[in-house]
Amino acid sequence: DLLLNSCVSLMLFPRDGTGHLSPSSEPTCKLKAKFNLSGYKDVHKKKVVIGGMFPIHMRLAYSGGNTSRVPVSSGCEGFNFRTFRWTQTMLFAIDEINKRQDLLPDTDLGYVIYDSCYTISKAVEGTLTYLTGQDEAVPNYRCGDGAPLGALVGAGGSDLSIATARIMGLYHFPQVSYFSTCSALNSKFQFPTFLRTIPNDVHQSKAMARLVLHFGWTWVGLIAADDDYGKYGIKDFKELVEEAGVCVSFSETLPKVHSPEDMQRIVETVVESTAKVIVVFSSDVDLSPLIGELLRHNVTNRTWIASEAWVTSALINQPGVSSLLGGTLGFAVKRADIPGLQEYLLDVDPYDPLTEEFWETYFNCTLHMSRALRQSQLKANDSLSRAGQPEGMCSGKEPLTKINNTYWDVSQLRITYNVYKAVYAVAHALHNLEHCVDGNGPFTGKTCANISNFEPWQLMYYVKNVNYTVPHTGERVYFEDGDVEGYYDILNWQVDSLGELSYVTVGQYRASAKNSMTVRNDSIIWNNQETTTPTSICNEDCQPGTRKGIRQGEPVCCFDCVPCADGEFSNLTNARECILCHEEYWSNEAHDECVPKIIEFLAFGEPLGITLIVISAFGALLTIAVGVVFMVNVNTPLVKANDPLLSFSLLFGLVVTFLCSIVFLGQPQHWSCMTSQVALALGFALCLSSIMGKSQLMLIIIKWFGGLKNVQLPKLKKQNIMIIVLVLTCTVWLLTLPPHPIKNMSTQGIKIILECHEGSVIFICCIFAYDIFLALLEPALPLLYYSCVTFGMLVFFIVWISFVPAYLSTRGKFMVAVQIFAILASSFGLLACIFLPKCYIILIKPERNTEELIRERSKPRDSALTGTSASLGTTATNINSTIASTAIDD
Numbered sequence: 080d081l082l083l084n085s086c087v088s089l090m091l092f093p094r095d096g097t098g099h100l101s102p103s104s105e106p107t108c109k110l111k112a113k114f115n116l117s118g119y120k121d122v123h124k125k126k127v128v129i130g131g132m133f134p135i136h137m138r139l140a141y142s143g144g145n146t147s148r149v150p151v152s153s154g155c156e157g158f159n160f161r162t163f164r165w166t167q168t169m170l171f172a173i174d175e176i177n178k179r180q181d182l183l184p185d186t187d188l189g190y191v192i193y194d195s196c197y198t199i200s201k202a203v204e205g206t207l208t209y210l211t212g213q214d215e216a217v218p219n220y221r222c223g224d225g226a227p228l229g230a231l232v233g234a235g236g237s238d239l240s241i242a243t244a245r246i247m248g249l250y251h252f253p254q255v256s257y258f259s260t261c262s263a264l265n266s267k268f269q270f271p272t273f274l275r276t277i278p279n280d281v282h283q284s285k286a287m288a289r290l291v292l293h294f295g296w297t298w299v300g301l302i303a304a305d306d307d308y309g310k311y312g313i314k315d316f317k318e319l320v321e322e323a324g325v326c327v328s329f330s331e332t333l334p335k336v337h338s339p340e341d342m343q344r345i346v347e348t349v350v351e352s353t354a355k356v357i358v359v360f361s362s363d364v365d366l367s368p369l370i371g372e373l374l375r376h377n378v379t380n381r382t383w384i385a386s387e388a389w390v391t392s393a394l395i396n397q398p399g400v401s402s403l404l405g406g407t408l409g410f411a412v413k414r415a416d417i418p419g420l421q422e423y424l425l426d427v428d429p430y431d432p433l434t435e436e437f438w439e440t441y442f443n444c445t446l447h448m449s450r451a452l453r454q455s456q457l458k459a460n461d462s463l464s465r466a467g468q469p470e471g472m473c474s475g476k477e478p479l480t481k482i483n484n485t486y487w488d489v490s491q492l493r494i495t496y497n498v499y500k501a502v503y504a505v506a507h508a509l510h511n512l513e514h515c516v517d518g519n520g521p522f523t524g525k526t527c528a529n530i531s532n533f534e535p536w537q538l539m540y541y542v543k544n545v546n547y548t549v550p551h552t553g554e555r556v557y558f559e560d561g562d563v564e565g566y567y568d569i570l571n572w573q574v575d576s577l578g579e580l581s582y583v584t585v586g587q588y589r590a591s592a593k594n595s596m597t598v599r600n601d602s603i604i605w606n607n608q609e610t611t612t613p614t615s616i617c618n619e620d621c622q623p624g625t626r627k628g629i630r631q632g633e634p635v636c637c638f639d640c641v642p643c644a645d646g647e648f649s650n651l652t653n654a655r656e657c658i659l660c661h662e663e664y665w666s667n668e669a670h671d672e673c674v675p676k677i678i679e680f681l682a683f684g685e686p687l688g689i690t691l692i693v694i695s696a697f698g699a700l701l702t703i704a705v706g707v708v709f710m711v712n713v714n715t716p717l718v719k720a721n722d723p724l725l726s727f728s729l730l731f732g733l734v735v736t737f738l739c740s741i742v743f744l745g746q747p748q749h750w751s752c753m754t755s756q757v758a759l760a761l762g763f764a765l766c767l768s769s770i771m772g773k774s775q776l777m778l779i780i781i782k783w784f785g786g787l788k789n790v791q792l793p794k795l796k797k798q799n800i801m802i803i804v805l806v807l808t809c810t811v812w813l814l815t816l817p818p819h820p821i822k823n824m825s826t827q828g829i830k831i832i833l834e835c836h837e838g839s840v841i842f843i844c845c846i847f848a849y850d851i852f853l854a855l856l857e858p859a860l861p862l863l864y865y866s867c868v869t870f871g872m873l874v875f876f877i878v879w880i881s882f883v884p885a886y887l888s889t890r891g892k893f894m895v896a897v898q899i900f901a902i903l904a905s906s907f908g909l910l911a912c913i914f915l916p917k918c919y920i921i922l923i924k925p926e927r928n929t930e931e932l933i934r935e936r937s938k939p940r941d942s943a944l945t946g947t948s949a950s951l952g953t954t955a956t957n958i959n960s961t962i963a964s965t966a967i968d969d
Contacts (some may be wrong), residue, residue: 088293093418094858097487104278108413110865111153112817113150113151114151114152114204114206114207114208115151115152115153115154115691116152116193116194116201116204116208117136117154117193117194117196117840118191118192118193118194118205118208118466119134119166119190119191119192119193119432119433119756120189120190120191120192121189121190122189122190122191122225122226123189124187124528125187125188125189125225125226126185126186126187126188126189127186127187127188127189127226127227127228127229127256127509127530127532128188128189128190128191128225128226128228128229129169129173129188129189129190129191129192129228129229129230129231129232129502129505130190130191130192130194130197130209130228130229130230130232130233131160131166131190131191131230131231131232131237132192132193132194132202132205132206132209132231132233132239133166133169133192133194133195133233133234133235134159134162134163134194134195134196134197134236134239134364135155135158135159135163135166135167135194135196136155136156136157136158136159136196136197136234136363137155137156137157137158137159137196137197137198138155138156138157138197138198138364139153139154139155139156139196139198139200139201139463140153140154140155140156141142141153141465148935152200152201155196155198155201156506158436158440159364159394159439160393160437160440160441160484160486161172161363161392161393161394161485161486162235163437163486164485164486164495165257165258165494165495165498166192166433167424168417168420168495169190169192169422169497169498169502170190170433170500171417171419171420171423171499171949172187172499172503172506173189173190174423175419175532175550176188176503176506182506182507182510183406183506183509183510183513183843184511186509186513188509189226190504191209191228191313192433193205193208193209193796195233195234195235195592197236197239197362197364197721198239199233199239200237200239201642202233202234202235202240202242202243203242203243203246205234205243205246206231206234206242206243206246206419207246209228209231210228210247210252211247211252212225212434217528218896225308225363227531227532227533228252228511228535229253229505229538229952230253230254230255230361230505230508230535230538230542231247231251231252231253231255231258232255232256232348232498232501232502233241233254233256233257234254234256234259235258235259236258236259236306236362237259237260237261237263237264237280237306237307237308238261238306239259239313240254240258240259240261240264240273241259241261241263241264241270241307243701244264244269244272244273245269245270245529245636247272247273247449248269248270248271248272248273250466250535251271251272251273251534251535251536251539252272252535252538252539253272253505253507253508253535253538253542253742254272254273254274255274255275255276255495255501255504255542256273256274256275256276256277256501256913257276257277257494257498257500257501258277258388258494258497259275259277259308260275260277260278260283260308260387260388260806260844261280261307261308261311261312262279262280262281262282262311262312262315263307263311264279264561265279265559265562266376267281267559267560270561273560273561274504274543274561274562275501275561275562275563276497276501276504276556276563277387277412277494277497277563278412278501278562278563278564278565278590279562279565280308280311280312280315281315281565282556282565282567282588283312283386283387283410283565283567284312284315284316284319284589284590284831285315285319285565286410286565286569286592286595286596286768287316287358287384287386287410288316288319288320288323288325288566289588289595289596290384290408290569290596290598291320291325291356291358291384292320292323293596294612294615295612296325296355296356296614296615296616296641297324297325297326297636298325298328298355298356298359298615298616298617299320299325299326299327299328299354299356299357299358299384299615300327300328300330300331300348300349300352300354300356300358301313301316301317301327301330301331301357301358302330302331302332302333302345302357302358302359302360302361302366302369303330303331303332303333303360303362304332304335304360304365304366305332305333305334305335305360305365306335306363307363308360308361308362308388309332309333309360309361312360312386313358313360316329316358316360316445319780324635324636324818325636326617326634326635326636326637326641327634328352328353328354328617329348329349329350329352329354329446329670331344331345332676333345333361333365333366333368333369333698335365335860335923337368339497339500342369342372342916343372345369345372346369346372346373346376346378348700349373349381350376350378354383354615354618354788355613355614355615356381356382356383356384356385356613357380357381357382357383357384358387358727359383359384359385359386359757360386360388360941361386361388361389362388362389362561363388363389363392363394363395364394366389366395367394367395370400370403370404373403374399374400374402374403375627378403379402379403379606380605380606381403381606382406382407382408382605382606382609382613382615383404383406383407383408384407384408384409384411385408385409385410385570386409386410387405387409387410387412387493387567388410389409389413390407390409390410390495390570390582391409391411391491391582393485393488393571394485396580398579398655400577401572401574401579401580401581402664404572405572405573405580405604405605405607406571406572406573406576406578406603406604406605406606406607407571407572407608407609408569408570408571408572408585408603408610409569409570409572410567410568410569410570410588411491411493411567411568411569411570412493412494412496412558412566412567412568413493413496413553413554413567413568413584414492414493414496414568415492415496415499415549416489416492416552416553416807417489417492417495417496417499417551418551420489420492420495421487421489424486424487425479425480425487427479428631429446429473429475429476429477430446433944436857437486438473439473439477441477441479441484441486441902442473442477443471444471444472444473444477444684444763444950445471445472445473445743446473446475447468448472448691449569451469451470451471451472452469453838456702459697460646483851486622487818491582496552499549500554500556501552502544503547503549503556504545504547504556504558505547506545507543508538508541508545509530509538510543511541511545512527512528512530512533512537512538513530514543514815515701515849517528518602521540522537523541525796528582534630534687542558543558543561544558545557547560556864557578564589564590564591565589565590565591566587566588566589566590567587567588568584568586568587569584569586569587569588569596569598570582570583570584570585571583571584571585571602571603571604573604574604574608583600583604584598585598585602585603585628586598600612605849615797616636617633617636617637617638618636618637618638618639618640619640620640620652620653620851621640621652621653621654622640622641622652622655622671623648623649623650623651623652623670623671624642624648624649624669624671625649625654625656625670626640626641626642626643626649626654626655626656627639627641627653627655627761628640628641629653636879642670643657643666643670644657645665645666645670645828645829646659646660646665646666646828647659647660648660648666648667648670648671648672648673650671650672651668653896657670661673662824663675663676663824663831664676665677665821665828665829674885675833676824676829676830677829677831678830678831678833679745679830679831679832679892680745680746680747680832680833680834680892680895681744681745681892681895681896682744682745683744683745686897687892688744688745689901691740691741691744691900691903692741692744694898694903695737695738695740695741695903696737696741696799697737698733698903698906698907698910699734699737701706701910702730702737702910703730703732703734703767705730705910705914705918706727706730706731706734708921709723709726709917709921711732712921714927715921715928716783716928716929716930717917717920717921717928718917718921721917725769726769726914728765728769729765729766729769729770729909729913731765731912732762732764732765732766732769733766733906733909733910734764734907735758735761735762735765736758736759736762736763736766736902737903737906738758739754739755739758739900740759740899740902740903742754742755742758743755743895743899744895744896744899746820746833747820747833747834747835748820749817749819749820751820751828751835752817752818752819752820752835752836753817753818755818755835756818756835756837757809759902760809761809763905767911768873770909770913771870771900812838812868815840817840818835818836818837819835819836819838820833820834820835820836820881821833821834821835821836830891832890832891832892833834833939834895836892871908871909871912871913874905874908874909874911874912875908875909876905878901878904878905878908879901879905881901882898882900884902885897920961
């Protein structure tokens with residue numbers, strides 16, 4: 080106390096201008112509050128003291144908020160056997176080092192250990208007290224005497240270490256953590272003296288993300304503790320998986336102070352979510368209340384991904400959790416066996432201040448007589464035991480081995496092993512400092528530090544450059560920017576034959592390896608003892624033939640599977656877009672690949688083609704037969720009256736039209752495209768010009784409208800002129816832009832239609848317009864006379880007028896069939912109407928084939944036309960005489 084008062088006086092008393100204390104000034108130093116720390120020390124006759132900070136208790140005890148005296152910080156409650164084992168491991172390591180002759184042979188290590196109580200405020204209290212050397216902390220001063228402080232091993236969780244590391248950094252005091260994995264501690268700007276023997280959470284977040292992607296899970300839930308460990312771990316994990324296309328169904332935070340309302344809300348979120356995989360970044364202390372609530376609601380069929388902070392925790396792995404946590408996958412830090420540790424843990428003095436509460440909690444009794452009496456008085460039956468001691472009194476001889484407790488379970492020494500490594504890291508740094516050769520030292524002037532009186536920053540140099548081999552395990556430990564290698568065992572919680580959960584190693588993750596993760600899928604037992612990997616997706620995968628369709632307002636993992644349109648395909652699962660097939664290909668029925676389009680043309684061998692060929696051949700043969708009949712009876716009055724040359728010309732034109740329809744069949748070729756269109760145009764032109772030659776229509780029109788009464792034009796010459804004009808036009812067409820075969824891919828998507836392209840629309844329009852012009856002149860005849868030609872031309876027009884809409888409404892080979900049908904129908908119409916009556920007379924009624932009967936039919940009908948003037952009467956007479964001669968022909 081005297082030393083403390085001197086320090087305070089030197090700091091806080093005002094001074095005069097000479098630098099001396101002003102006697103008239105009053106001290107302004109006042110004690111604002113007192114720390115209530117659980118501390119354990121062994122510093123007597125020790126050369127160097129190592130600090131330790133462990134969360135021996137799980138929470139703060141309620142202090143009642145008394146303000147009638149100097150405030151005293153709250154105490155701790157909820158003894159934690161797991162973390163107490165960590166504490167004992169530090170003492171075991173120090174004891175082991177003190178017994179060694181090859182490591183610090185001339186230096187005995189002491190310790191000062193404080194309970195951080197899983198609370199930042201307690202961690203800060205312990206840090207200040209540790210640095211000051213007194214119960215009342217005086218910032219920036221160490222008022223205690225004795226052995227120099229080495230380094231701090233601790234302070235437990237990440238948020239605790241962040242708080243302590245900020246203070247330790249101000250003093251350049253080395254801190255080696257065994258349990259703080261938060262990636263925020265990477266920053267050497269904020270935490271220049273922080274190191275750790277446990278891997279950085281950056282590696283764990285990457286490992287978790289790799290595991291989720293390994294099993295194809297795209298829909299996961301996240302739960303994190305409300306501290307830096309949980310927040311940074313989940314943040315890094317979320318960034319990694321979302322970049323890879325994984326979506327987060329929900330993200331919940333576990334409160335530091337247990338709240339039934341918050342627990343109920345989180346449970347409801349877990350139950351309502353369709354995510355079957357839940358990633359948890361939390362300590363076992365923060366997670367334990369939620370596990371209890373989930374068990375009460377009988378939540379099953381979930382796969383839990385555990386962080387290293389709770390994956391091997393006995394606080395979580397309690398009897399009855401197998402239905403909830405069976406099949407859990409988690410990442411655990413490197414495991415090791417530490418010979419002699421279990422014996423050390425069992426060799427406990429119950430009356431030692433460090434182990435007193437442990438003993439009382441372990442055996443549920445008290446070591447103090449007064450407390451035992453007070454407890455027994457509260458009971459109605461105040462009875463003494465046979466030994467004369469109150470009920471609930473510890474004997475101090477209770478056997479530790481008879482109780483199954485996590486304290487002495489050394490089968491999963493992972494965090495415990497990190498504590499062991501941290502103590503040895505400090506010891507090796509002190510060893511290197513002690514054995515520094517003056518003149519080869521690392522400090523200014525190549526000096527060395529004195530092991531009995533060194534500064535924290537001097538030890539910090541040796542700690543960050545330490546490189547040693549861990550006893551019993553052979554592991555090489557060194558720090559890279561304060562971190563060690565990222566290595567994890569992947570554990571699977573499996574139900575053993577006794578119905579208890581056990582930890583089975585099913586893989587490893589080593590950040591420095593080329594193939595960083597290995598997982599033995601066949602070794603994993605999932606929830607409900609299933610061996611099939613569970614699925615966790617918002618939607619079933621979109622199979623080939625479909626694509627993902629976005630749902631507005633929902634994550635990208637929630638989508639609709641939209642079938643690919645015709646002509647498009649997708650051959651991948653969960654394709655984002657459908658791919659357009661090549662123009663000569665079409666999507667199959669499943670739309671998962673492109674197949675060649677169907678080649679379509681009206682083939683000779685198919686039933687429709689054969690039928691049309693038969694009809695065409697029949698029409699041509701029938702026309703030839705008519706020609707033979709006319710040839711045989713060429714000298715008869717009827718044949719002579721019909722001008723045999725023009726009749727044969729008409730029959731030849733009909734044969735051409737019948738036969739050219741066959742050329743339209745089959746796969747289009749260059750020759751067939753040119754032949755079919757030209758032959759059709761010439762055939763109809765020959766037919767129509769022959770009919771006009773027979774009817775003398777052009778001469779009638781010329782005489783009627785031109786007043787040329789005595790003009791006589793030879794019939795054959797008129798016909799030749801018409802044909803020559805058309806032949807010249809067709810020749811120019813074929814030489815400049817001839818018809819050619821093409822692949823029509825736009826009319827019908829699934830088919831490639833082989834057809835003829837006209838080459839020039841202008842030419843083909845002109846050619847067929849010429850035929851139409853000739854055909855349009857023929858219907859004028861009914862105004863003047865009644866004949867078979869009139870019926871033939873009516874049939875011709877009816878067929879071709881019906882052809883246009885039928886042609887336009889069909890596609891593919893049926894367009895060719897319609898065109899051939901129109902050709903055949905119009906040809907048969909002309910043949911039947913013009914030649915059938917004549918053949919009937921020649922073959923059936925030969926007695927009517929006489930000149931007398933022919934002349935009677937050709938007598939002029941004077942009453943056919945009348946006029947109102949002399950000129951009109953003269954013209955009518957001439958026209959009637961011409962009609963009479965034409966009637967003989969017909």
